[in-house]
Amino acid sequence: MQPDNWSAAPADRASGEGFERFLDRVVTAEQMRAIEGSLFEAGMPVAALMEKVAGRIAAWVVDRFPRQHYPRVAVVGGPGHNGGDGLVVARELFALGYSVQVCSPASRPKPLTADHLRYGEYLGIQTFQRIGDLAPCDLLIDGLFGFGLERPVEGAMADVVAAINALDCPVVSIDLPSGLHTDTGAALGAAVRAAHTLCLGLWKQAFCQDEALTYSGQSHLIGFDIPAQAVAAVLESAPAVRRTTPATVRAKLPLPRQPDTHKYRVGQLLLVAGSRPYAGATLLSALGARASGVGMLTLAVPESLRLMVLAQMPEALVVGCPETDQGAIARFPDDLDLGRYGAIACGPGLSRHAMAPVQAVLDSSAPLLLDADGLNLLAELGCGDTLPSRAAPTVLTPHRGEFERLFPGQLAAQGTAGAAAQAAAGQTGAVVLLKGACTAIAHPQGHLWYVPESTPALARGGSGDVLTGLIGGLLAQKIAGAENPLAMALDAALVGAWWHGQAARAAAADRTELGVDGFHLAQYLNPVLAQVLA
Template sequence: MKSEHRPATAPVNGALGGPFGRPLDQVVTAEQMRGIEGHLFDAGMPVAALMEKVAGRITAWLVKQFPCQGYPRIAIVAGPGHNGGDALVVARELATQGYEVQVCSPADRLKPLTADHLGFVEYLGIPVVKSMAALAPCDLLIDGLFGFGLERPIERAIADVVAAINEIDCPVVSIDLPSGLHTDTGAVLGTAVRATHTLCLGLWKRAFCQDRALTYLGRADLIDFDIPSQAIAAELAAGPPVRRATLATVRDKLPLPRQPDTYKYRVGHLLLVAGSRPYAGAALLAALGARASGVGMLTLAVPESLRLMVLAQMPEALVVGCPETDSGAIAHLPEELDLSRYDAIACGPGLSRQAMPAVQSVLDSAAPLLLDADGLNLLAELGSVDTLSGRDAPTVITPHQGEFKRLFPDQLAASDDAGAAALAAAQQSSALVLLKGACTAVAHPYGPLWYVPESTPALARGGSGDVLTGLIGGLLAQTQSDAADHPLDLALNAALVGAWWHGQAARRAAADRTELGVDAIQLTQYLNPVLAQMVA
């Protein structure tokens, strides 16, 4: 096991901006990154100059996060390509700053520029060995075997190098990607380095947004090297943008500040249709999420047998008791419940499979709608997601992988990328699709795909999804009053803010209480402190 190391200062993970006004939250494929670099080289940027610049930025990060006093001995594993060249320049620069540097160069054939840098490293007297076994003990290891674009499995002697890296008992920093990961899918190509830190170069690669890659990436940081915005635009203009959610982007989408003269009905009225006798807690957890969203008014439609219990816990809400089945599910929504009066409806947590009439009623409504949990299961029983395409108001669906497979059985099978599957599902259904996972994907049917990769295993608890439903539902109700924007764009804002906010609250709770100590109630209690931190 590698030693855990957390940098002394929190990194900036891809905020909007940069010296040339480009979006540093952009996510690219290997093919797109090759195209962007090609534009730079065609425009006259020498490969050697770019390598020096990138390596200088990497070195500055390493010196700040791993000072020489604490990590004097550094081993660098350099591969045959330009990722290895970056690593060799880093080796040279660290040696000039007083570190004891040694290099392992296991490949027999190197690219010419990389071979030149290796020769200069040897000229400087930095020890160079061919095998990991010949390395002296180190305090930090830099993985520069392979960067983005690897497509063939790592085998034989190089696989042995990766295995040896994974046995090292010190922090491991990978340059661009942990060697052995597929750039787009995050899949392991034979074997892969398990890094404690990964420095993604230039723009975020798609692998950083894939659940399967998280075990290998460790803590991820973006190393910006000033790619001109026109080079990015030239390569990415053809397709919908793919972005990684950050504090800067999410903060801009919050329904804040409010107008000084506002009142409760101007800041959203949410109808939450939830709960059944066997799953009473789901309605309450969703309501607590809605409360934290700041929605002006909340109405809960629950089975009549739950009404007094919910009212006792949510005294500020309007609680409507619904006729119920013998099993305690909502039999149907009361006729006097006018669905047209609500700014948004959230439906699904704890409904059970006996609540089909209630789900059909909200599907037929003209209000913006969020469907989750049994709302999605009952939608799947209807046999087609085409019913969502016929709705005049925007629809948000928030499935986990099991629910997604029931709704869109062909999409995940057709793609190794959850984001690509979510985007295809959004285009098929004309709904906004939030596919939950360790890296949540939020897909707009006619626009961008967003990833929310900052999560925590602490969310692997029953009820955390119910909290998310209420939180996004409350945000959805608050964002429908701005007629200047397309309703689906506003729904995207609500889903993106809710997913990021929910994940950050869980991370903060896990930091205080450990990953084992964050139940759904505890999660709701961290939502408002995290919001205050977001807007500070």
């Protein structure tokens, strides 16, 4: 059930003591320049660093693309040090018996890159200036441009990129696919479409942007022994931006449970969902909540759905609510005490006719997750006026369309999903989970996390309903006895989003990207977690 690219980032095992705490950090181009600059100021020769980096890349290539299957390698080297990295890789692969050829399209490479080019020619590596002169190859290594590119790729270099993309062989990009902006992940004119990208040292922000996924292929972190103090000097005073990892999830799961616990100690969730037109959303969100392990699950549904839901979820308490003429929940029964629940999740399948229950959960003292029509109705109320006054934590889980309704113009104004989520969290005091191929999760105090491991299989109705129930159940468990409820709300969102994505990837590996409907997605949640814990 585990996909081939289950671990998108092999750990930087060769890094010094203390560096491990930075393995999940995400950096901008400016921050990476500062880190590398401090190494050079401390005495690390640029040439020595280039040799180390290229040696790690060559070792990765040999392991993933062995010579007996990929004997012919082409390297495209640009004018800068990214091109120099590629030329050293070419030399190392040539020494290992690969048939290597180099394309160096730049007329004036940097001195160190020019030295490597000249030495490769001395060794007998065929070198061309025009990419069209390369012989057929089994693998191409893209070293045209690295991180920090800011100008559009145009003219002759755009032609080189187009020729790379037209090749019928795997492409491995060094640090970033040539032509991508390091921070936004946007293509600057033309950009290479890689099968694999080897991110060097620390994760660049581009690897957490939806826009980059078309170009980056499978992403891998390649370490080169950055001293922890060099990273700390740049990052420890900066707002933390991180990628969610299996280690993060293990640390934040509501496990292990106390041996003497019982169902009322491990979370009580009220799930408010469904309407006659959207009855299935109730069941899918309930399946997500079931998988979370929450101790007690109560479902508030329109009365007309109560018996159907009870038949499918016999372990849950199902409360039938008075309903509108359109089959939506009109109000909660008088004896339903919202304050008794550890958390409330509200929204899947409600329809736009359920304003009264949404207003009621917003007025409650319980930690609250809003999704789907809960968010659409919140947009009508005005989230900037409604949410800051809530004493309990709130989690919002919009996709981009819902986010735009809640926070008009923020995505365009902020430039990236992460920055937009941070702005929204600061405005509302809520944890904001902005769904996408790379999900961004922002805390009101400025912390930002990305969940970049996902699959197009999730582009299907119902998958978000499963996520709502899963995070809601985790929220109820994490809040129980918590000293910092808002931090626990962030933990629930992080764990739920990562867990949900990994289940989808495992399901897609078994069933293809066409076969992951909401019901089967929920069935993969617990087996995937068992693998993570093992």
